[in-house]
Amino acid sequence: MSDPTHNSAGADPGATPNPTSKMARRRARELALQGVYQWLLSGNSMTTVQRNIEAEAENLDKVDRELFVSLLRGALENADELRTGFSPLIHRPVAELSPIEHAILLLGAHELRHNIETPYRVVINEAIELAKSYGGTDGHKFVNGVLDKLAARLRPKEVEAARKAKG
Structure with a gap:
């Protein structure tokens, strides 16, 4: 992974990173993952989880x-609906997921x-990277397979266009 303190050529080396940069978005996804994980394990309210993550996070100014x-809010507020969407694709009870x-x-x-x-390929790639960093040995393969199938259901035109363009 590239050094998050390194700015591209021509940029002021002491400048604060753009909060909408790729690195800032990746960090936002990491913090959201920590929040959802905490929520799943603790059962705390969304507000409590968000406050905890923000209080514990380092370099919050470098996060989108x-x-x-x-x-965080979208995943927690819509958890039941989201589970309904991916449950048929996992071939085991949700309770058995790590x-x-x-x-x-x-x-x-x-x-x-x-x-x-956000292009579906970006969503899937970012999820794979999270799984590689934080999940089990082959968790990224599982996540890739489930989200790829889900993308085909939720964004059929985008997925079909990407597959046609790929050849």
């Missing part, structure tokens, strides 16, 4: 805060369903 809040995989699937499903401006 709007994306963090949107992902909390990390469960949290990543909630975030990915939310982003696929509600963040249409």
